[in-house]
Amino acid sequence: xxxxxxxxxxxxxxxxxxxxxxxxxxxxxxxxxxxxxxxxxxxxxxxxxxxxxxxxxxxxxxxxxxxxxxxxxxxxxxxxxxxxxxxxxxxxxxxxxxxxxxxxxxxxxxxxxxxxxxxxxxxxxxxxxxxxxxxxxxxxxxxxxxxxxxxxxxxxxxxxxxxxxxxxxxxxxxxxxxxxxxxxxxxxxxxxxxxxxxxxxxxxxxxxxxxxxxxxxxxxxxxxxxxxxxxxxxxxxxxxxxxxxxxxxxxxxxxxxxxxxxxxxxxxxxxxxxxxxxxxxxxxxxxxxxxxxxxxxxxxxxxx
Amino acid sequence: xxxxxxxxxxxxxxxxxxxxxxxxxxxxxxxxxxxxxxxxxxxxxxxxxxxxxxxxxxxxxxxxxxxxxxxxxxxxxxxxxxxxxxxxxxxxxxxxxxxxxxxxxxxxxxxxxxxxxxxxxxxxxxxxxxxxxxxxxxxxxxxxxxxxxxxxxxxxxxxxxxxxxxxxxxxxxxxxxxxxxxxxxxxxxxxxxxxxxxxxxxxxxxxxxxxxxxxxxxxxxxxxxxxxxxxxxxxxxxxxxxxxxxxxxxxxxxxxxxxxxxxxxxxxxxxxxxxxxxxxxxxxxxxxxxxx
Numbered sequence: 001x002x003x004x005x006x007x008x009x010x011x012x013x014x015x016x017x018x019x020x021x022x023x024x025x026x027x028x029x030x031x032x033x034x035x036x037x038x039x040x041x042x043x044x045x046x047x048x049x050x051x052x053x054x055x056x057x058x059x060x061x062x063x064x065x066x067x068x069x070x071x072x073x074x075x076x077x078x079x080x081x082x083x084x085x086x087x088x089x090x091x092x093x094x095x096x097x098x099x100x101x102x103x104x105x106x107x108x109x110x111x112x113x114x115x116x117x118x119x120x121x122x123x124x125x126x127x128x129x130x131x132x133x134x135x136x137x138x139x140x141x142x143x144x145x146x147x148x149x150x151x152x153x154x155x156x157x158x159x160x161x162x163x164x165x166x167x168x169x170x171x172x173x174x175x176x177x178x179x180x181x182x183x184x185x186x187x188x189x190x191x192x193x194x195x196x197x198x199x200x201x202x203x204x205x206x207x208x209x210x211x212x213x214x215x216x217x218x219x220x221x222x223x224x225x226x227x228x229x230x231x232x233x234x235x236x237x238x239x240x241x242x243x244x245x246x247x248x249x250x251x252x253x254x255x256x257x258x259x260x261x262x263x264x265x266x267x268x269x270x271x272x273x274x275x276x277x278x279x280x281x282x283x284x285x286x287x288x289x290x291x292x293x294x295x296x297x298x299x300x301x302x303x304x
Numbered sequence: 305x306x307x308x309x310x311x312x313x314x315x316x317x318x319x320x321x322x323x324x325x326x327x328x329x330x331x332x333x334x335x336x337x338x339x340x341x342x343x344x345x346x347x348x349x350x351x352x353x354x355x356x357x358x359x360x361x362x363x364x365x366x367x368x369x370x371x372x373x374x375x376x377x378x379x380x381x382x383x384x385x386x387x388x389x390x391x392x393x394x395x396x397x398x399x400x401x402x403x404x405x406x407x408x409x410x411x412x413x414x415x416x417x418x419x420x421x422x423x424x425x426x427x428x429x430x431x432x433x434x435x436x437x438x439x440x441x442x443x444x445x446x447x448x449x450x451x452x453x454x455x456x457x458x459x460x461x462x463x464x465x466x467x468x469x470x471x472x473x474x475x476x477x478x479x480x481x482x483x484x485x486x487x488x489x490x491x492x493x494x495x496x497x498x499x500x501x502x503x504x505x506x507x508x509x510x511x512x513x514x515x516x517x518x519x520x521x522x523x524x525x526x527x528x529x530x531x532x533x534x535x536x537x538x539x540x541x542x543x544x545x546x547x548x549x550x551x552x553x554x555x556x557x558x559x560x561x562x563x564x565x566x567x568x569x570x571x572x573x574x575x576x577x578x579x580x581x582x583x584x585x586x587x588x589x590x591x592x593x594x595x596x
Contacts, residue, residue: 034381037388096343
């Protein structure tokens with residue numbers, strides 16, 4: 001290769017590196033922007049699922065802003081305490097890696113730091129718990145409270161609701177198992193047995209869910225029969241990977257005909273206590289609540 | 305141990321020490337805390353060297369799948385910024401999102417879904433193998449079911465609240481004595497301090513563990529005596545410290561038997577397996593794990 005062409009290649013390589021670096025930098029920024037938008041959408045989805053009124057949102061935004069501003073200094077103090085003990089933690093890290101015991105002196109120092117840090121952490125936690133009590137008692141409606149599963153574990157209403165959820169889940173699992181057994185039996189038949197037995201089987205399975213005689217019963221029975229026909233043609237390997245999905249599809253078909261909520265969409269919107277905590281303590285939550293409330297208020301004004 | 309296996313271990317050891325030294329230098333306080341938390345979890349797992357090696361092999365596969373998913377997610381985030389902004393605005397206003405934005409999202413999420421469909425079964429398989437083939441029955445048992453953990457935390461929260469109530473009561477007692485110092489003679493104080501301390505201690509720790517009850521009572525009496533000796537100015541200066549001392553006496557942070565027994569909850573363990581840092585730490589820890 002001649003010297004000028006070599007130089008050209010080097011120049012191209014350098015240019016490529018420089019451009020590549022810039023693209024990576026820009027795209028990192030783009031990714032961060034997209035991620036932050038997605039995060040806001042997740043929070044807004046929670047807000048919309050709770051169906052807050054504008055008044056609730058204003059109230060909640062105010063309470064959360066105050067809570068977060070009170071918790072921040074405590075968190076900063078905790079961080080400072082831990083950062084000041086960086087050397088001790090490096091020793092602890094090395095000991096944990098090597099499976100060694102810490103000397104009593106280091107242990108004592110670490111305990112003192114932990115105790116100091118924990119004091120700030122506990123104070124922040126107790127602030128949160130006080131405000132959470134206020135929110136659940138004074139801002140959220142009973143229906144909204146039911147969405148936070150764990151917050152209600154200590155109340156009678158909450159326990160009844162959890163029991164109901166569990167029963168529903170168990171019922172669905174039993175029904176799914178029933179569908180699986182039916183489909184496996186159907187698949188074990190050869191063509192002649194299928195023609196002899198499938199119509200009656202479709203009728204029996206439908207009768208388990210839908211009261212007969214009724215137009216819904218007949219329509220469902222026909223659909224179940226067609227479903228059986230589709231299922232026997234699936235090759236064993238494909239069946240293995242699709243079995244659960246097909247059982248669920250049969251169950252949905254039967255439950256919809258019976259007027260029950262379809263299994264796939266039956267789970268209600270709930271948040272665990274941890275998820276609700278993350279939602280409340282997210283710095284993006286108060287401004288989003290405020291903005292959503294403002295839009296709703298503006299809409300109300302427009303209607304007047 | 306065969307000679308080649310020994311060389312492999314030496315290699316791992318040197319790599320770990322070198323890698324660890326580099327890692328330590330660059331760690332922020334937050335990363336250091338996170339490392340310690342993860343290392344404590346690894347320690348509680350009580351792995352043998354063979355288990356560590358097996359776990360590492362699975363974690364590396366999990367890491368690869370995670371990296372593929374994250375790379376595709378990053379592409380989706382970057383290319384969907386406009387559509388996401390439109391969707392956010394629609395959610396804020398409570399109106400249906402623009403059709404164009406939805407179409408773009410559908411398209412991009414379709415690609416992402418394909419990656420999920422391919423990688424998630426791989427992830428699940430690795431996780432299943434860790435449960436079935438790497439962990440022993442005892443280790444599996446020491447992963448706390450999520451529901452049980454939620455219930456335990458709720459119980460502990462109630463207990464904390466109760467003890468906080470006792471602390472406030474004890475503080476009110478001290479404040480009253482300080483305010484009425486002149487009106488309470490030493491003899492009356494000597495009588496009252498024990499009369500007050502015992503029921504407060506019973507309220508805080510119960511009567512089952514007598515040694516603990518006696519300890520808390522005597523620490524309370526000691527604190528009451530100390531406060532009695534302070535003049536107004538000294539008391540005001542130390543008011544904050546006294547509250548904290550009460551907290552230490554009545555609300556000590558003691559690890560519950562469940563907390564000590566369980567390594568972590570089941571869902572925390574799943575999250576733990578998906579943390580890329582765990583593989584790095586395990587690599588560092590591996591040369592020091594016991595062979596049996």
